[in-house]
Amino acid sequence: MLIEPLAPLDVTDADGAAYHRLFADALAADRPTDPPPDLAEATGRLRVRREDQRSLRWVVRDGEAMLGHLVLGLPQLDNLHLAMAHAIVHPAHRRRGIATALLRTALPAAAGRRTLLIEAHDGSAGEAFCRAYGLRPVGSERLSLLRLADVDWADVRAVGAAEHPGYRLERWAGRCPDELLDPYAAAKTAMNDAPLDNIDMGGRVYTADVIRHDEAGYRESKLDQRVVVAVHEATGEVAGLTEVLLASPPRSFQGDTAVVPAHRGTGLGLWVKADMLCRLRTERPEVTELLTGNAASNAHMLRINDRLGYRPYQALTEWQADLAALVGRLG
Secondary structure (H helix, E strand, O other): OOEEEOOHHHOOHHHHHHHHHHHHHHHHHHOOOOOOOOHHHHHHHHHOOOOOEEEEEEEEEEOOEEEEEEEEEEEOOOOOOEEEEEEEEOHHHOOOOHHHHHHHHHHHHHOOOOEEEEEEEOOOHHHHHHHHOOOEEEEEEEEEEEEHHHOOHHHHHHHHHOOOOOEEEEEEEOOOOHHHHHHHHHHHHHHHHOOOOOOOOOOOOOOHHHHHHHHHHHHHOOOEEEEEEEEEOOOOOEEEEEEEEEOOOOEEEEEEEEEOHHHOOOOHHHHHHHHHHHHHHHHOOOOOEEEEEEEOOOHHHHHHHHHHOOEEEEEEEEEEEEHHHHHHHHO
16 A cells, blocks of 8 residues: 655645545545545645645545545644644445554554644444544544525624624624724634533634634635624724635535623623624525534533534544554554
8 A cells, every 4th residue: 555645735636636536435435425636625625735734644645546535634833732633535445454554553643742633423323433443432522514595684683783882893805904803803802712522622823924824725626615703992902703614505604603701791792703603605606515614512502502503413423542552553
């Protein structure tokens, strides 16, 4: 079995096409209700590179076909004890040791780190792999789907148009305005309050540079980021925010939503999300579905999403292992 590293600068159009076919075939087998991935997005994902979050990739090939792919994520600014892995193996080539070989090849790059996290859909081949190698379930996530045709638009418009004295909404696409960059980065730290269950993970560092890296990564991945923030007029602080990543229609992705602790309890989270939905309906009517994920224990955000019309769609589990022990089990 030939396993090759795949660096972002070395990715060719043929690599993108092979990864896209692997991704599409695995998705069709594992989650047939999900729409197929877009070729440009898949290729762009391979080409993303950033200094604050290293992503190392390895592939297994058979001629021009890609039989397996693994990405190892290594945070560089925070959570320096942590590595995150995600593997895809073509359905026709599973149970041949490809995922094991990929992980065995990748883990030396995580030397010095103590914890590995793998996210897997419940009931999937990924879950079976995690169980086989003794990883522990440490967090549950609910994926929720919003079908925009089912939205109560009168209610959402009313929520989005409601007055919040002392606050105003600001909106942008792709690039945060320079004058809001530092307040926006500061507000993003509120994401660190989201429930983590038993996951061995600390807060993420958000700076102006991190925001710019995020934006560049979305552009490389062919994702159109839209942001709505609530600005506290007296201080100029960003008090609440929500983000959407627009992929190829019909489905796109609801990203982070957060409210800064000093401004909670005033309905800002629901306000910015409702405004975002109204904006999407006007500006991107071809987007008909939004998918989002939340910790199953995040009752507050789940209530907001339920109010807007999101419904349970799929379940994920975070699996965790002590890296040294896992290396021993992999042999």
